[in-house]
Amino acid sequence: MRKNYLLTPGPTPLPPQVCEAMARPIIHHRTPQFQASLKEATDGLKYAFQTQGDVFILASSGTGAMEAAVVNLLSTGDTALTVQGGKFGERWTELCQSYGINAEILDVEWGKAVDPDVIKSKIQNPKSKIKAVFVTLCETSTGVVNDIEAIGRVVKDTGAVLVVDAISGLGAIDLKTDAWSCDVVVSGSQKGLMLPPGLGFISMSAKAWKLAETSKCPKYYFDLKAAKKAWAKTDTPFTPAITLIMALNEALKMMKQDGLENIFLRHSKMAQATRAAVKALDLELFAPRASSDVVTAVKVPAGVDGEKLVKTMRDTYGITIAGGQSELKGKVFRIAHMGYIEESDIIVGLSFLEKVLSQMGYKFQLGAGVRAAEEVFLK
Numbered sequence: 142m143r144k145n146y147l148l149t150p151g152p153t154p155l156p157p158q159v160c161e162a163m164a165r166p167i168i169h170h171r172t173p174q175f176q177a178s179l180k181e182a183t184d185g186l187k188y189a190f191q192t193q194g195d196v197f198i199l200a201s202s203g204t205g206a207m208e209a210a211v212v213n214l215l216s217t218g219d220t221a222l223t224v225q226g227g228k229f230g231e232r233w234t235e236l237c238q239s240y241g242i243n244a245e246i247l248d249v250e251w252g253k254a255v256d257p258d259v260i261k262s263k264i265q266n267p268k269s270k271i272k273a274v275f276v277t278l279c280e281t282s283t284g285v286v287n288d289i290e291a292i293g294r295v296v297k298d299t300g301a302v303l304v305v306d307a308i309s310g311l312g313a314i315d316l317k318t319d320a321w322s323c324d325v326v327v328s329g330s331q332k333g334l335m336l337p338p339g340l341g342f343i344s345m346s347a348k349a350w351k352l353a354e355t356s357k358c359p360k361y362y363f364d365l366k367a368a369k370k371a372w373a374k375t376d377t378p379f380t381p382a383i384t385l386i387m388a389l390n391e392a393l394k395m396m397k398q399d400g401l402e403n404i405f406l407r408h409s410k411m412a413q414a415t416r417a418a419v420k421a422l423d424l425e426l427f428a429p430r431a432s433s434d435v436v437t438a439v440k441v442p443a444g445v446d447g448e449k450l451v452k453t454m455r456d457t458y459g460i461t462i463a464g465g466q467s468e469l470k471g472k473v474f475r476i477a478h479m480g481y482i483e484e485s486d487i488i489v490g491l492s493f494l495e496k497v498l499s500q501m502g503y504k505f506q507l508g509a510g511v512r513a514a515e516e517v518f519l520k
């Protein structure tokens with residue numbers, strides 16, 4: 142017998158209410174019952190996105206919503222600024238390039254947040270042709286959180302729209318879509334929203350719709366004008382992911398009961414505890430100056446095989462954490478504290494991290510990490 146703990150930055154664990162909703166008999170989508178569910182889900186998402194604008198639910202993973210943003214806003218030959226400080230920032234560039242959009246790449250050192258003033262100098266340049274700025278709220282591959290509020294301030298009064306990948310972070314850390322002037326925010330179901338993978342979400346501001354009027358990128362499944370037209374009749378253009386939308390309503394109900402502020406506080410506490418443990422174990426954070434509250438990336442210490450560490454945690458003790466991606470493979474491990482995760486999960490995860498590190502010959506005071514985390518939780 143073995144219990145499994147999922148401490149990865151997506152998918153994240155599922156609350157029982159969500160699992161129960163997915164076990165219910167399916168209903169048909171062109172019915173008043175489903176329309177009521179769709180309306181409830183859309184209203185609930187507006188709460189989670191902190192927006193009065195339009196929000197659409199797509200049957201796709203988060204990347205589908207990213208693609209929807211690109212193809213609905215731009216045309217082949219347009220210029221966009223893509224901020225790349227990790228694997229997911231690179232995805233914006235790749236998506237733009239796939240559609241013949243000229244991606245002006247703003248490279249940021251992995252482990253650092255983008256400087257909003259650099260974005261400012263690029264888009265406030267009178268010669269700038271940039272129509273959209275693509276950024277990432279939490280760069281899951283490095284654990285970095287970007288200052289979206291400050292970026293919103295510099296993009297706001299320009300002709301460009303601000304597009305935020307909040308796939309990692311929405312519903313876990315603060316992102317005020319309207320108040321921070323985010324024109325388009327995309328997210329996915331399998332992270333802060335506590336659902337299985339399979340839903341993509343996208344919000345659109347009035348400024349984004351204006352740009353969408355001129356967009357000539359080819360699109361069909363992800364055509365948001367079709368989604369908007371269907372939504373006028375509380376409908377969707379294609380068969381929606383009915384079961385996942387029912388489950389989404391359960392997750393959103395839980396989120397409303399807790400309240401966004403309390404959810405953000407819980408995530409902040411878990412992240413502080415994890416970072417305190419890392420320090421107490423004489424380990425190093427990968428992004429010490431811009432650590433997100435959703436996932437903590439830790440440098441693999443010298444003499445330890447990073448991939449074996451992750452594998453042993455998972456295969457021997459049932460604790461799944463994430464390894465490094467791309468150029469960080471084997472160099473970092475990542476502990477997520479996002480979604481349906483609480484203090485007890487973090488304590489369990491840290492205690493087994495200590496156990497495996499110790500078995501792998503890393504020298505430290507056993508219990509120091511758990512103790513540091515407990516001190517944070519006691520505050």
Ligand SMILES: Cc1ncc(COP(=O)(O)O)c(C=O)c1O
Binds near residue numbers: 150202229277307
């Ligand atoms: C920041 C970020 N962007 C994009 C994605 C891609 O999302 P998906 O795998 O749901 O398509 C992820 C998934 O890990 C992510 O963390």
